Amino acid sequence: MLSVRDLYVSYGGIRALKGVSLEVNKGEIVTIIGANGAGKSTLLNTISGFLKPQKGEVLFNGLRLGRQPAKIVKAGICHVPEGRLVFANLTVHDNLVLGAYLRRDRKAIAEDLDKVYGLFPRLKERMRQPAGTLSGGEQQMLAMGRALMTNGDLVLMDEPSLGLAPLLVQTVFDIIEEIRGLGKTILLVEQNAFKALHVADRAYVLEQGRIVKEGRACDIANDPAVRDAYLGTKSKGGGGVA
Amino acid sequence: MNQLLQQLVNGLSIGSVYALMAVGYSLVYSIMNFSNFAHGGVIMLGAYFGFFGLTLLKLPFAAAFILASVGTAVLATLIERVAYKPLRDRKAPFLYFIISAMGASILLENVVIATIGPTFRTYPEIFAREPIALGSLAIGRLDLIMFFVSAFCLACLILFIDKTRIGKAIQASAYNMKACALMGVNTDLVVLIVFALGGFLAGIAGVFFGMKYTVYPQIGNITTKSFIAAVFGGLGSLPGAVIGSVLLGVIETLVAGYLSSQFRDLIAFVILIGVLIVRPTGIMGKTAEDKA
Numbered sequence: 373m374l375s376v377r378d379l380y381v382s383y384g385g386i387r388a389l390k391g392v393s394l395e396v397n398k399g400e401i402v403t404i405i406g407a408n409g410a411g412k413s414t415l416l417n418t419i420s421g422f423l424k425p426q427k428g429e430v431l432f433n434g435l436r437l438g439r440q441p442a443k444i445v446k447a448g449i450c451h452v453p454e455g456r457l458v459f460a461n462l463t464v465h466d467n468l469v470l471g472a473y474l475r476r477d478r479k480a481i482a483e484d485l486d487k488v489y490g491l492f493p494r495l496k497e498r499m500r501q502p503a504g505t506l507s508g509g510e511q512q513m514l515a516m517g518r519a520l521m522t523n524g525d526l527v528l529m530d531e532p533s534l535g536l537a538p539l540l541v542q543t544v545f546d547i548i549e550e551i552r553g554l555g556k557t558i559l560l561v562e563q564n565a566f567k568a569l570h571v572a573d574r575a576y577v578l579e580q581g582r583i584v585k586e587g588r589a590c591d592i593a594n595d596p597a598v599r600d601a602y603l604g605t606k607s608k609g610g611g612g613v614a
Numbered sequence: 615m616n617q618l619l620q621q622l623v624n625g626l627s628i629g630s631v632y633a634l635m636a637v638g639y640s641l642v643y644s645i646m647n648f649s650n651f652a653h654g655g656v657i658m659l660g661a662y663f664g665f666f667g668l669t670l671l672k673l674p675f676a677a678a679f680i681l682a683s684v685g686t687a688v689l690a691t692l693i694e695r696v697a698y699k700p701l702r703d704r705k706a707p708f709l710y711f712i713i714s715a716m717g718a719s720i721l722l723e724n725v726v727i728a729t730i731g732p733t734f735r736t737y738p739e740i741f742a743r744e745p746i747a748l749g750s751l752a753i754g755r756l757d758l759i760m761f762f763v764s765a766f767c768l769a770c771l772i773l774f775i776d777k778t779r780i781g782k783a784i785q786a787s788a789y790n791m792k793a794c795a796l797m798g799v800n801t802d803l804v805v806l807i808v809f810a811l812g813g814f815l816a817g818i819a820g821v822f823f824g825m826k827y828t829v830y831p832q833i834g835n836i837t838t839k840s841f842i843a844a845v846f847g848g849l850g851s852l853p854g855a856v857i858g859s860v861l862l863g864v865i866e867t868l869v870a871g872y873l874s875s876q877f878r879d880l881i882a883f884v885i886l887i888g889v890l891i892v893r894p895t896g897i898m899g900k901t902a903e904d905k906a
């Protein structure tokens with residue numbers, strides 16, 4: 373569904389991605405784990421058309437994506453950005469309706485709105501409230517719901533659990549599974565490697581702009597180096613050197 | 615009492631025209647976070663478009679009015695494309711936008727001086743000079759028309775922003791342009807529409823100022839007042855721009871009537887400094903945390 377091929381992206385002189393390639397197949401949850409500054413957001417922003425690669429390409433269903441973010445949304449990729457970025461000055465309902473900006477099929481929009489409110493009953497209770505008054509967890513739900521309203525097939529999620537209380541973190545990962553249940557494909561970027569690897573089918577490890585490991589999520593979760601670096605659990609076979 | 619009412623009426627009329635200009639500043643500020651100082655040049659050209667529409671083309675008043683406002687709407691979008699879009703594409707710092715705006719403003723003024731000339735021109739008389747008597751009040755016909763046309767245009771603008779799909783996209787862009795693009799909104803188009811709206815209203819304001827005073831290449835300096843009004847009301851807020859403008863218009867006329875007309879222009883700056891010291895976000899402005 374999505375293939376990223378040999379992507380190089382830099383900010384001014386600073387290289388943030390140095391030849392990243394990855395695949396996401398229909399129906400999968402694929403996660404990219406990596407430390408702060410590894411280049412995860414840069415990758416998603418490039419897929420969404422906000423950054424121009426120096427080299428490499430992004431194919432969606434076999435076609436090269438245009439450069440304009442709006443065209444990419446139209447093609448069927450939605451992006452839940454880091455930091456949620458809900459429209460604090462608009463109501464919850466207006467935020468969701470804006471998600472359907474490009475769609476004309478009123479009936480299908482109304483159905484999807486029901487689906488989103490079904491997925492997030494909290495949002496329904498608060499539909500007339502300005503989004504700025506929501507709690508962090510509710511804002512994350514709104515950002516997800518808003519992305520679902522675009523009706524894209526591929527959902528990019530940038531650190532959805534960032535800054536949330538532990539109880540809510542679990543809720544967010546449960547919701548990710550439910551979103552897959554709606555028939556969506558998900559590319560999930562996370563620093564919370566433990567939860568991300570638990571929910572994902574496949575995983576990539578991004579370090580300083582390069583993919584250093586890839587494989588089935590359960591294999592990656594059991595990889596000694598990954599366990600040391602990202603899961604905070606010393607692997608059994610790991611050296612005792614302090 | 616009577617004099618006070620009379621001053622209030624005059625103040626409302628001039629304030630409503632300030633508001634036409636101030637919302638242009640506020641709209642652009644709300645989505646691009648800089649003050650578009652080329653706005654004065656747009657208003658000046660609006661005054662000339664209206665003037666030549668009436669005199670050279672001998673258009674009826676309404677047609678000249680439309681010519682002026684459509685002309686300035688196009689001009690404002692051109693300025694956006696030439697002076698600001700290249701900077702936006704390069705994610706240039708805010709100072710560059712201000713410099714570019716000043717450049718555009720100086721260019722417009724000098725092109726007009728070089729082609730049309732620096733002289734003052736007087737609009738042909740459209741509305742009879744004698745005021746309408748309302749009880750003991752005397753209301754100028756032009757003042758009355760200025761007030762109603764401005765109020766109508768502002769009401770349409772606010773409805774448009776509040777109720778339409780594009781209006782919602784403008785509000786969303788004001789909060790966060792990137793997130794708005796993620797909804798599939800063509801944010802370049804949103805920016806153009808914002809400039810076109812501001813330009814359209816600036817054209818109307820230009821014609822009114824041309825009629826009330828005269829037309830000359832520096833008439834755009836009058837936007838300093840509407841800029842102050844926009845800051846007073848809270849930059850970036852449309853209702854704020856309207857309230858700030860009306861208040862400024864009323865305060866000015868009261869000062870001119872009761873103190874001295876020499877203080878008239880001074881008071882605007884006193885208000886500006888006062889606002890910046892006491893409440894920099896203005897009456898209805900966004901607070902710092904609203905706009906990250």
Ligand SMILES: Nc1ncnc2c1ncn2[C@@H]1O[C@H](COP(=O)(O)OP(=O)(O)O)[C@@H](O)[C@H]1O
Nearest residue numbers: 383386388406407408409410411412413414415
């Ligand atoms: N707007 C920017 N300008 C310059 N450098 C940036 C910018 N955004 C990110 N970077 C740099 O690019 C690298 C990757 O950042 P990012 O993609 O945000 O990482 P992650 O999302 O994995 O934390 C970092 O070194 C970061 O400092």
Ligand SMILES: [Mg+2]
Nearest residue numbers: 412413414454
């Ligand atoms: Mg990031």
